[in-house]
Amino acid sequence: MARSPDPKGSGGLSQRQLRVGEQVRHALAQLLQRGEIRDDLIERTVISVSEVRMSPDLKIATCFIMPLGNVDPQSIVKALAANAKFIRGRMAPVLGQMKYMPEFRFRSDTSFDNFSKIDALLRSPEVARDLSHDHEDGEDKTSRKGDE
Incomplete structure (x- = not known):
């Protein structure tokens, strides 16, 4: 889910941001799995940490979660935002190599919902009908563009 870095510097994530984000994601997932956060809702819910995006200065970690x-x-x-300072304190020993411990921000991961909507659209009768018309005509319009 992480974006690939953009070598031209036009807003893509750097290799360092991706590497640190993955380390933070792994450490946060372990913290949640061990049940160290004392919150009833968090304790009784299995939470998936799908991605962590680090700011360019590595001081803010935006964590995308999905219960x-x-x-x-x-x-x-x-609930996670209310426990963000506790989480930051528990992550400090694990991420001790970092110069600054990042501030944790939590967001709901909607990528799975978006995937479901796209999948439903592709399976809809209208799209299936359009695709069957293309195949019946014997034309592959995408291959014709490359031939011209």
Whole structure:
């Protein structure tokens, strides 16, 4: 889910941001798995940390989470935000090599919902009908563009 770095510097994430983000994601996932956060909602919910995006100065970690099960993602985001300082303190020994311990911000990961919507659109009868018309005509319009 992480974006690839842009060598021209036009806003892409650097290799360092990607590497540190992955380290933070792994450490946060372990913290949640061990159940160290004393919050009823967090303790009884399995939470997936799908991505962590670091700011260019590595001082802000935006953590994209998705609760598994039938739980409102925004309630989990609020619970994690309320425990952000505790999480930051628990992560300090694990991420001790960092010059600054990042501030943690939590967001609901909507990429799975977006995937489901796109999948449903592609399976809709209208799209299937359009695709069957293209195949019946015997034309592959995408290959014709490359031939011209």
